[in-house]
Amino acid sequence: MGEEVSNKQIVLKDYVIGFPKESDMFLKKTTIKLKVPEDSTNSILVKNLYLSCDPYMRNRMSKSEGSYIDSFTPGSPITGNGVAKVVDSTHPNFNKGDLVWGRTGWEEYSLIKSPETFFKIQHTDVPLSYYTGILGMPGATAYFGFYEVCSPKKGETVFVSAASGAVGQIVGQFAKLSGCYVVGSAGSKEKVDLLKNKFGFDDAFNYKEEPDLNVALKRYFPDGIDIYFENVGGKMLDAVLLNMKIRGRIAACGMISQYNLEQPEGVHNLFCLTTKRIRMEGFLVFDYYHNYPKFLETVLPKIKEGKITYIEDIAEGLESAPAALIGLFSGRNIGKQLVVVAHE
Amino acid sequence: MGEEVSNKQIVLKDYVIGFPKESDMFLKKTTIKLKVPEDSTNSILVKNLYLSCDPYMRNRMSKSEGSYIDSFTPGSPITGNGVAKVVDSTHPNFNKGDLVWGRTGWEEYSLIKSPETFFKIQHTDVPLSYYTGILGMPGATAYFGFYEVCSPKKGETVFVSAASGAVGQIVGQFAKLSGCYVVGSAGSKEKVDLLKNKFGFDDAFNYKEEPDLNVALKRYFPDGIDIYFENVGGKMLDAVLLNMKIRGRIAACGMISQYNLEQPEGVHNLFCLTTKRIRMEGFLVFDYYHNYPKFLETVLPKIKEGKITYIEDIAEGLESAPAALIGLFSGRNIGKQLVVVAHE
Numbered sequence: 305m306g307e308e309v310s311n312k313q314i315v316l317k318d319y320v321i322g323f324p325k326e327s328d329m330f331l332k333k334t335t336i337k338l339k340v341p342e343d344s345t346n347s348i349l350v351k352n353l354y355l356s357c358d359p360y361m362r363n364r365m366s367k368s369e370g371s372y373i374d375s376f377t378p379g380s381p382i383t384g385n386g387v388a389k390v391v392d393s394t395h396p397n398f399n400k401g402d403l404v405w406g407r408t409g410w411e412e413y414s415l416i417k418s419p420e421t422f423f424k425i426q427h428t429d430v431p432l433s434y435y436t437g438i439l440g441m442p443g444a445t446a447y448f449g450f451y452e453v454c455s456p457k458k459g460e461t462v463f464v465s466a467a468s469g470a471v472g473q474i475v476g477q478f479a480k481l482s483g484c485y486v487v488g489s490a491g492s493k494e495k496v497d498l499l500k501n502k503f504g505f506d507d508a509f510n511y512k513e514e515p516d517l518n519v520a521l522k523r524y525f526p527d528g529i530d531i532y533f534e535n536v537g538g539k540m541l542d543a544v545l546l547n548m549k550i551r552g553r554i555a556a557c558g559m560i561s562q563y564n565l566e567q568p569e570g571v572h573n574l575f576c577l578t579t580k581r582i583r584m585e586g587f588l589v590f591d592y593y594h595n596y597p598k599f600l601e602t603v604l605p606k607i608k609e610g611k612i613t614y615i616e617d618i619a620e621g622l623e624s625a626p627a628a629l630i631g632l633f634s635g636r637n638i639g640k641q642l643v644v645v646a647h648e
Numbered sequence: 649m650g651e652e653v654s655n656k657q658i659v660l661k662d663y664v665i666g667f668p669k670e671s672d673m674f675l676k677k678t679t680i681k682l683k684v685p686e687d688s689t690n691s692i693l694v695k696n697l698y699l700s701c702d703p704y705m706r707n708r709m710s711k712s713e714g715s716y717i718d719s720f721t722p723g724s725p726i727t728g729n730g731v732a733k734v735v736d737s738t739h740p741n742f743n744k745g746d747l748v749w750g751r752t753g754w755e756e757y758s759l760i761k762s763p764e765t766f767f768k769i770q771h772t773d774v775p776l777s778y779y780t781g782i783l784g785m786p787g788a789t790a791y792f793g794f795y796e797v798c799s800p801k802k803g804e805t806v807f808v809s810a811a812s813g814a815v816g817q818i819v820g821q822f823a824k825l826s827g828c829y830v831v832g833s834a835g836s837k838e839k840v841d842l843l844k845n846k847f848g849f850d851d852a853f854n855y856k857e858e859p860d861l862n863v864a865l866k867r868y869f870p871d872g873i874d875i876y877f878e879n880v881g882g883k884m885l886d887a888v889l890l891n892m893k894i895r896g897r898i899a900a901c902g903m904i905s906q907y908n909l910e911q912p913e914g915v916h917n918l919f920c921l922t923t924k925r926i927r928m929e930g931f932l933v934f935d936y937y938h939n940y941p942k943f944l945e946t947v948l949p950k951i952k953e954g955k956i957t958y959i960e961d962i963a964e965g966l967e968s969a970p971a972a973l974i975g976l977f978s979g980r981n982i983g984k985q986l987v988v989v990a991h992e
Contacts, residue, residue: 371923372923372924373923537918537919541918556918556919556921556922557922558922559918559919559922562919567916568916568917568918568919569914569916570913570914570915570916571914571915571916571918572911572912572913572914572915573912574881574885574900574903574912574915575881575900575903575906575912576930577900577928577929577930578900578901578902578903578930578931578932579715579716579717579930579932580716580930581929581930581931581932581935582929582930583927583928583929583930584921584927584928584929585921585925585926585927585928585929586920586921586922586923586924586925586926586927587922587925588922588923588925591925
């Protein structure tokens with residue numbers, strides 16, 4: 305029973321050390337029956353539509369040694385967040401035709417054996433691909449990281465690194481909606497222009513053109529930074545610490561500049577935490593998923609009313625997925641990077 | 649009016665770079681009239697009894713460049729916390745004979761022009777010198793840092809560095825009183841013995857004898873650290889980050905290992921903040937001084953009942969003050985370092 309169809313997959317060759325390359329992954333041609341196997345109760349078989357490329361996935365390419373997240377399995381398809389359509393289900397909560405998002409495989413069809421962590425997509429009057437971005441993990445990361453970890457107050461100054469990325473562009477817009485002054489850093493003129501002209505940041509700069517990040521930050525924040533939304537780590541964090549205000553807050557969301565280094569860079573200015581009574585706090589969005597409906601309720605209307613905008617960088621076809629993922633680490637993408645596997 | 653007496657002073661020669669030396673300070677012989685000058689309203693003249701040697705004073709030996717605290721003035725006496733007796737007063741809140749503690753000069757007598765920040769000593773049934781330590785700034789640092797910043801819960805695991813120092817020895821005892829498991833690090837066998845046998849730490853180790861701090865911490869905390877009371881910074885912090893538990897807390901109290909370095913060491917493992925959702929928070933005791941009475945109310949009875957003990961390293965005579973201060977940075981002192989200028 306169940307039609308047998310082609311199921312191309314993107315498979316990890318082996319654990320990665322240093323900067324990942326396209327050749328660390330390969331395309332594998334397999335087939336799959338479009339039916340949940342008889343021995344799989346509480347499972348769903350999904351057709352993958354959109355796959356999300358996220359920086360944290362680099363950590364899953366390394367061999368896990370007590371990491372916070374499991375490694376990919378060499379010889380098996382990459383996994384990550386995606387938007388998918390249920391083709392068959394033996395799970396009481398899911399029906400054929402349901403649209404869902406959650407951790408799926410980098411392949412055309414995936415059998416999901418524990419779909420309980422998947423979110424059902426109820427609102428389809430926005431681009432479906434948004435559930436890999438502003439309405440998915442990155443959006444929730446921006447929302448809970450900014451509102452819960454940073455505790456913003458009107459009139460405060462906010463700095464966002466990797467500001468045109470999947471998370472940063474939203475944080476900046478939340479900051480503006482909260483009455484804050486917000487500056488972003490990014491890695492090209494095009495991205496800086498987007499920050500200023502599309503996302504409404506008060507200002508923005510290209511970190512690659514700044515010989516001294518401390519000097520750059522002093523230019524944009526002569527009175528200091530209240531809130532730093534940390535996406536990059538390393539030298540930028542060191543410069544930010546020198547420019548934080550007393551009782552500033554740093555949300556440690558990610559440190560993309562460090563993920564491909566065998567030894568992360570040293571951060572030297574941590575004594576600023578003491579002298580300026582700074583709270584630096586790490587967070588993972590998983591911890592907040594029970595409040596996902598609240599997030600959706602807040603953000604969805606803002607998207608529909610045009611009060612929040614979102615830019616995606618869409619790669620066409622599963623074959624383009626390895627290059628899309630790796631492009632994150634050289635900053636090749638403009639906005640949220642995702643891959644279309646199928647449009648419906 | 650007012651008897652003119654000898655007033656020896658310890659004067660800073662010049663700003664210090666790198667490791668401080670005794671010769672960075674010198675003894676100066678001056679005289680002083682034992683009366684507040686007629687043009688000084690709201691002032692007190694005090695006889696200094698005990699002077700406190702504290703690690704933060706190293707930062708005041710450097711030229712201030714927007715530091716959290718003002719530098720010492722080359723050519724003028726060192727200043728710092730001390731216990732003193734009021735000899736004359738033109739301030740309505742202070743009377744001759746009052747015992748006080750606050751920021752005084754490293755000299756026999758000091759004219760204090762704004763004594764409003766001084767605390768009056770009401771309880772003299774404990775050693776007066778305790779007001780430089782367990783009942784003064786270090787005690788309040790331990791109290792507010794541990795209870796307010798670390799939010800300890802019964803059964804949690806606590807690690808304290810520089811654990812036999814002025815602050816660390818109290819933090820460890822607070823941790824035990826809170827039902828925590830506590831381990832301390834220190835720099836000699838004698839200090840480690842004190843931690844275990846005198847202060848009741850569950851365990852302790854000599855960091856100088858550990859080739860790998862990460863391995864050492866894993867030995868004492870096989871399930872990880874909930875709370876780290878940070879007094880040293882640098883390599884120890886890096887090792888601690890690897891051993892923190894999920895949702896652990898780090899109170900950044902001080903980083904004594906870094907104060908004499910022209911460039912602080914790099915800390916490499918900060919991404920652990922994200923993956924383990926750690927809150928790392930700096931604090932300064934000044935911010936909590938409005939709650940000093942509450943602290944005193946809690947700690948004073950515990951001292952009298954013998955539930956908290958305190959060890960002091962007492963240098964005799966103002967002449968011994970430079971060596972006492974500098975000894976902090978090589979760990980020469982055992983317990984709270986202070987200097988007796990006069991016994992009454």
